[in-house]
Amino acid sequence: MTDIISRALSKMEDVQAESRIALDAIHLLQNPTASVEAARELIEGDPQLSKTLLLLADLGFYGESAKTDSIKGVCDSLGAHRLFLLTASGAVFHALMRPLNGYSLTRGKLWEHSFFVGVAAGHIARIRGFQVPDHMLAAGLLHDIGKIALAEFLEVDSGKILQMALDRSLPFDAAEAEVLGVNHAEVGAAVLRHWRLPSYFAVPVRWHHDPDALKGESMVTEIIHAADMLSFMAGVGIGVEGLTYAPAESVVHHIGLTPLVTEKVLCATEIDMEHAKKITAEMGME
Numbered sequence: 617m618t619d620i621i622s623r624a625l626s627k628m629e630d631v632q633a634e635s636r637i638a639l640d641a642i643h644l645l646q647n648p649t650a651s652v653e654a655a656r657e658l659i660e661g662d663p664q665l666s667k668t669l670l671l672l673a674d675l676g677f678y679g680e681s682a683k684t685d686s687i688k689g690v691c692d693s694l695g696a697h698r699l700f701l702l703t704a705s706g707a708v709f710h711a712l713m714r715p716l717n718g719y720s721l722t723r724g725k726l727w728e729h730s731f732f733v734g735v736a737a738g739h740i741a742r743i744r745g746f747q748v749p750d751h752m753l754a755a756g757l758l759h760d761i762g763k764i765a766l767a768e769f770l771e772v773d774s775g776k777i778l779q780m781a782l783d784r785s786l787p788f789d790a791a792e793a794e795v796l797g798v799n800h801a802e803v804g805a806a807v808l809r810h811w812r813l814p815s816y817f818a819v820p821v822r823w824h825h826d827p828d829a830l831k832g833e834s835m836v837t838e839i840i841h842a843a844d845m846l847s848f849m850a851g852v853g854i855g856v857e858g859l860t861y862a863p864a865e866s867v868v869h870h871i872g873l874t875p876l877v878t879e880k881v882l883c884a885t886e887i888d889m890e891h892a893k894k895i896t897a898e899m900g901m902e
């Protein structure tokens with residue numbers, strides 16, 4: 617592990633502590649013999665996590681039947697696997713809500729960007745008729761978690777990184793890697809592995825800016841990459857780096873991201889963003 621990755625992981629210790637109960641519930645639910653009841657007791661012990669999961673369940677994440685007003689109702693209707701995904705989706709909600717000065721993201725903007733990418737990925741799959749796994753939504757919500765870890769390093773170097781990106785027409789993640797030695801995608805994947813989350817989260821997080829470099833099954837990563845690019849196009853969470861990115865041509869071609877598909881995805885996601893902004897207003901100011 618590089619020195620910068622271990623230093624970045626140490627910057628996540630407070631996030632890990634804040635998300636302790638969510639992570640305990642996630643680890644419990646990863647066990648094939650998991651008891652939903654035991655996970656429910658853990659979740660109910662954390663009022664902030666309970667509130668977050670109720671809000672996400674109310675959006676219809678992982679099933680319309682989970683739109684209830686109690687954690688018990690959510691747990692009973694989702695079952696172990698979908699409760700695991702819901703908890704993974706909400707585990708770092710408060711950390712995503714933080715302002716990240718190094719990326720010029722004010723309070724709530726990384727959460728809104730992450731939400732956009734998660735739901736837009738689902739719309740891309742639905743509109744194009746792709747069968748995708750349930751975990752794509754959580755992976756989309758987690759895709760930029762590495763930014764939380766790198767934000768402090770970037771506060772020192774963001775001007776230099778942005779200048780390098782502009783001078784050499786580099787995407788921001790490549791300039792990050794040149795200046796810091798790692799980019800936020802590598803750090804994000806390292807965080808998820810360090811937290812013992814499944815590789816089906818870490819892989820799309822690692823390659824979301826470089827889907828061509830991923831060997832093997834890449835549909836989830838490609839769709840998250842496309843959704844990320846659409847978020848920048850829509851001006852959601854563009855921060856310091858948004859204008860330096862371009863979609864991978866291979867992905868545009870492979871998933872059929874035509875202007876009509878793009879327009880349909882943007883329209884559908886725009887409606888969902890009203891919910892995200894309501895949640896930002898409700899939770900972000902606490």
Ligand SMILES: [Fe+2]
Nearest residue numbers: 759760824825
């Ligand atoms: Fe990213």
Ligand SMILES: [Fe+2]
Nearest residue numbers: 729759760844
């Ligand atoms: Fe992103």
